[in-house]
Amino acid sequence: MRKWLILRPLEQKEAPKPEPKSSVRPAAPEEHLPPVDLSVTLAGMTMKNPVVVASGTFGFGREYGQFYDLSQLGGICAKGLTLHRREGNPGPRIAETPMGILNSVGLQNPGVDAFVEHELPFLRQYDVKVIANISGNSPEEYGIMCEKLAEAGVDMIEVNISCPNVKAGGLAYGTKPELAAEVTEVAKAHAGKVPVMVKLSPNVTDITEIAKAVEGAGADALSLINTLRGMRIDVNTRRPILKMNTGGLSGPAVLPVAVRMVWEVANAVKLPILGMGGIAKGTDAAQMMLAGASAVAVGTALFADPYAPLKVRDELEQLAAQQGLSAVSQLTGGVRPW
Numbered sequence: 001m002r003k004w005l006i007l008r009p010l011e012q013k014e015a016p017k018p019e020p021k022s023s024v025r026p027a028a029p030e031e032h033l034p035p036v037d038l039s040v041t042l043a044g045m046t047m048k049n050p051v052v053v054a055s056g057t058f059g060f061g062r063e064y065g066q067f068y069d070l071s072q073l074g075g076i077c078a079k080g081l082t083l084h085r086r087e088g089n090p091g092p093r094i095a096e097t098p099m100g101i102l103n104s105v106g107l108q109n110p111g112v113d114a115f116v117e118h119e120l121p122f123l124r125q126y127d128v129k130v131i132a133n134i135s136g137n138s139p140e141e142y143g144i145m146c147e148k149l150a151e152a153g154v155d156m157i158e159v160n161i162s163c164p165n166v167k168a169g170g171l172a173y174g175t176k177p178e179l180a181a182e183v184t185e186v187a188k189a190h191a192g193k194v195p196v197m198v199k200l201s202p203n204v205t206d207i208t209e210i211a212k213a214v215e216g217a218g219a220d221a222l223s224l225i226n227t228l229r230g231m232r233i234d235v236n237t238r239r240p241i242l243k244m245n246t247g248g249l250s251g252p253a254v255l256p257v258a259v260r261m262v263w264e265v266a267n268a269v270k271l272p273i274l275g276m277g278g279i280a281k282g283t284d285a286a287q288m289m290l291a292g293a294s295a296v297a298v299g300t301a302l303f304a305d306p307y308a309p310l311k312v313r314d315e316l317e318q319l320a321a322q323q324g325l326s327a328v329s330q331l332t333g334g335v336r337p338w
């Protein structure tokens, strides 16, 4: 009679636990993580958490305010303002790409006075830092806007010298160190006590040159990166998809470029940095902070998920807790380069 072999699982030896590859220890679901201080300070402005929404991706907050209480954010960078209202560029002005979007919105906005009169009072209902973002056609225009915004009492002014989608001003100032310095000086001279943060363009060969010029001119902080110039073409019509032919690339595709640039700038200047470009998750934000950012902004991710900034905040908090940090600010500059 045939004997049936009863196959038993081999005696399981306790497998040696591999050394953790990084210092990130995944938490057991039931593990109680200690509280983490989420507050950060950027050029003297303290925010309850490091997550800001990026200029131009959140309007003036009215639409997103229907989804959640805007007080949950660390800060709001409002849509870019110009001295006078602008219609922006003709459409199509948004085109999807495999890992992000191209936009050529062209600074459509109601003008600085309308912002002060109608939008700022709305934003002031919330316990959130308000950062006004400005673009000018001349250094003088930047000065006038700074004066108006400082008088209106915004928490910070973000000076955009890096918009790739407007013919005048914008990128022209952001790609030449002397012009970047001139705009910074004028902005500082008219902003009173309100801190001035200058937004840098990635469309340069060496971003640290511009960062140093802006630091030398007295800026209080830097934000980076703005969008990278890009283009898409319809192969059948042979027309570019965007009416302006080219636009600015943002979203997950630009994250590694942004992290690299934040790291380079953090090593070149002493100014605090608001890091942005492709952040959609807590680990993206953590990378940006490890590279040297004191706070982060979430932009394009909002278009797929309005709650993205809150998810980034919660995931960042969890990551910091898992790493045994008592404050999320301890991540800033913590990268260990080879």
Ligand SMILES: Cc1cc2nc3c(=O)[nH]c(=O)nc-3n(C[C@H](O)[C@H](O)[C@H](O)COP(=O)(O)O)c2cc1C
Pocket (backbone or CB within 6 Å): 054, 055, 056, 057, 079, 080, 081, 101, 103, 105, 107, 133, 160, 163, 199, 225, 226, 227, 249, 250, 251, 252, 254, 276, 277, 278, 279, 297, 298, 299, 300, 301
């Ligand atoms: C539709 C759109 C409009 C934007 N408008 C502005 C703007 O008005 N001022 C500005 O400084 N940056 C503007 N940006 C750039 C973003 O603030 C941000 O620097 C960039 O998109 C990278 O971040 P992200 O990949 O998270 O979107 C805009 C970006 C997008 C996608």
